[in-house]
Amino acid sequence: MVTRSGDVMVLRRNRLTIPWWVSLLGVLARWVGRAAWWFLRRPRTVAVVVGAVWVRSEFGWSGLLTPVVLGLAASAVWRWRHPASWWLWCGGPVLGWWRQIVVYRRAWREAMTLCGLAKTFDHRPVVPGLLSVRCDEALDIVTIRMLRGQSPSEFQKVTEKLAYAFGRRHGRVYAERLEDPPNRSGRYAWAWRLVDRVRFRDRPTVVYLVLVRTDALRSIVAPFPAPEVPDFTALPLARREDLRIWCLHLLATHVLIGGATRRGKGSVLWSLVRALSGGIASGLVRLWVIDPKGGMEFAMGRPLFARFASESFEAMADLLDEAVAVMRERQQRLAGVVRVHTPTSADPLVVVVIDEMAALTAYLQDGDLKKRIANSLGLLLSQGAGVGVLVVAALQDPRKEVLPFRDLFPTRIALGLTEDSQVDMVLGDGARARGARADQMPRWAKGVGYVILDGTPDPLRVRFSFITDDHIREMAGTHPAPVEAADILAQVGRETAPEPRRPSPRPRSKPLLPKALLDALDPHQRRDGETE
Numbered sequence: 001m002v003t004r005s006g007d008v009m010v011l012r013r014n015r016l017t018i019p020w021w022v023s024l025l026g027v028l029a030r031w032v033g034r035a036a037w038w039f040l041r042r043p044r045t046v047a048v049v050v051g052a053v054w055v056r057s058e059f060g061w062s063g064l065l066t067p068v069v070l071g072l073a074a075s076a077v078w079r080w081r082h083p084a085s086w087w088l089w090c091g092g093p094v095l096g097w098w099r100q101i102v103v104y105r106r107a108w109r110e111a112m113t114l115c116g117l118a119k120t121f122d123h124r125p126v127v128p129g130l131l132s133v134r135c136d137e138a139l140d141i142v143t144i145r146m147l148r149g150q151s152p153s154e155f156q157k158v159t160e161k162l163a164y165a166f167g168r169r170h171g172r173v174y175a176e177r178l179e180d181p182p183n184r185s186g187r188y189a190w191a192w193r194l195v196d197r198v199r200f201r202d203r204p205t206v207v208y209l210v211l212v213r214t215d216a217l218r219s220i221v222a223p224f225p226a227p228e229v230p231d232f233t234a235l236p237l238a239r240r241e242d243l244r245i246w247c248l249h250l251l252a253t254h255v256l257i258g259g260a261t262r263r264g265k266g267s268v269l270w271s272l273v274r275a276l277s278g279g280i281a282s283g284l285v286r287l288w289v290i291d292p293k294g295g296m297e298f299a300m301g302r303p304l305f306a307r308f309a310s311e312s313f314e315a316m317a318d319l320l321d322e323a324v325a326v327m328r329e330r331q332q333r334l335a336g337v338v339r340v341h342t343p344t345s346a347d348p349l350v351v352v353v354i355d356e357m358a359a360l361t362a363y364l365q366d367g368d369l370k371k372r373i374a375n376s377l378g379l380l381l382s383q384g385a386g387v388g389v390l391v392v393a394a395l396q397d398p399r400k401e402v403l404p405f406r407d408l409f410p411t412r413i414a415l416g417l418t419e420d421s422q423v424d425m426v427l428g429d430g431a432r433a434r435g436a437r438a439d440q441m442p443r444w445a446k447g448v449g450y451v452i453l454d455g456t457p458d459p460l461r462v463r464f465s466f467i468t469d470d471h472i473r474e475m476a477g478t479h480p481a482p483v484e485a486a487d488i489l490a491q492v493g494r495e496t497a498p499e500p501r502r503p504s505p506r507p508r509s510k511p512l513l514p515k516a517l518l519d520a521l522d523p524h525q526r527r528d529g530e531t532e
């Protein structure tokens with residue numbers, strides 16, 4: 001209050017004096033309340049401690065230790081015989097409970113505050129809630145309750161900081177549960193379905209922070225067994241961070257693989273060829289391969305391919321034109337009959353595999369040829385998927401100037417890239433922000449890349465199987481394409497165009513190499529193996 005003379009006069013009410021014993025009672029009640037809340041929030045810990053104390057008092061130390069030792073032995077046998085169920089029902093929950101207490105709860109408030117996820121409300125700091133931690137063999141899955149006013153994208157923006165805050169290198173934030181509800185069958189399926197309905201309910205108030213505890217992708221991935229009849233909706237190509245197998249859904253899609261040089265694009269393409277090899281031999285799949293690097297990548301597997309072009313760009317353009325012809329013929333035949341083509345040996349899946357696509361779309365000098373190739377590629381990419389004429393292409397530089405049809409590839413894979421902007425170019429807008437750090441791959445990470453899981457926008461880190469030259473030779477020997485595989489064009493009344501012969505090199509006046517070696521290197525002999 002201001003007096004007439006302008007002085008400020010502060011008026012205070014009489015202070016209420018509380019007796020000391022009331023204050024003491026208040027403090028005690030507060031501590032008891034806090035302790036009760038602590039116990040209520042940790043029912044399992046409390047149950048274990050109370051149970052252990054009771055057993056010890058009733059039966060002594062031997063009474064306590066015997067069941068512990070027996071339990072450990074049973075658990076070891078369980079893990080040895082059936083690791084998957086052991087991790088699901090025993091190891092995962094116990095380790096999750098332990099890590100929740102000793103790793104996450106201890107650092108939670110500090111980590112949330114320093115990562116910028118804590119807020120102030122009503123003059124009090126509030127932090128997102130740590131609900132639970134579940135572990136599997138390789139990952140920690142932390143369920144977090146968001147504060148009101150927060151959205152999953154706020155957590156996704158600081159994913160990297162969160163991972164490092166808890167001492168891990170890799171992490172990702174998912175807005176929804178990673179797994180789908182299992183398919184239940186049997187007598188009590190109805191009861192399980194009821195449980196699943198609760199467990200897998202939509203929870204828009206929580207986010208899932210997945211941290212890689214043991215990086216399973218550090219070791220090289222051995223090739224997966226190739227089924228004799230490939231399932232085109234689930235071709236096993238790579239190992240996931242959670243040690244499961246990542247399978248490519250190849251039906252009715254085109255696949256783009258972006259990766260800087262020497263990052264393992266070859267291993268993605270060869271893993272795909274291996275997964276398809278059963279179908280190649282039975283005639284269910286025909287691989288038409290374009291290798292603009294003169295056959296350096298694919299020539300070794302030549303018997304696997306129905307068609308192969310590696311030396312002349314005219315032949316590559318012809319191959320693409322002929323793929324368009326197959327597509328057109330199928331469109332006419334299948335229009336009004338089916339909407340998506342189903343591969344059969346009479347009407348196989350045609351997969352056009354292109355290594356280093358930029359050689360066809362950007363670096364080619366011949367303008368007319370470039371235009372022809374661009375037309376065929378545009379047609380195949382926009383109309384071929386539904387009729388079973390697919391394109392799988394690899395390239396180093398994903399810029400629009402290099403690959404104008406980038407957006408026509410529904411399935412994308414990003415291996416190590418050189419610039420952060422390239423990650424979104426390959427995987428789609430926002431992929432890097434959601435955790436696809438393909439530009440930060442360490443040098444050892446050959447064949448490691450990010451893929452987008454079906455049905456979710458979230459990226460997943462995987463390592464493709466490493467197919468050695470010996471594997472390729474073995475595949476070529478055991479699963480060659482049938483002899484008639486190259487004649488698919490006979491169905492559309494066209495002949496396979498022969499590759500135009502390139503002029504022979506000028507004869508040297510004096511050979512620099514021994515004749516036997518020159519004969520072995522003679523390009524005509526090598527070209528005989530090509531079907532152009």
Ligand SMILES: Nc1ncnc2c1ncn2[C@@H]1O[C@H](COP(=O)(O)OP(=O)(O)OP(=O)(O)O)[C@@H](O)[C@H]1O
Binds near residue numbers: 259448
């Ligand atoms: N999945 C993998 N696991 C382990 N090592 C791999 C894997 N893939 C590739 N490598 C290693 O990385 C090297 C480069 O692989 P690759 O030739 O497939 O890369 P690329 O991206 O196709 O290269 P380029 O751009 O030259 O075609 C290979 O020599 C191989 O040793």
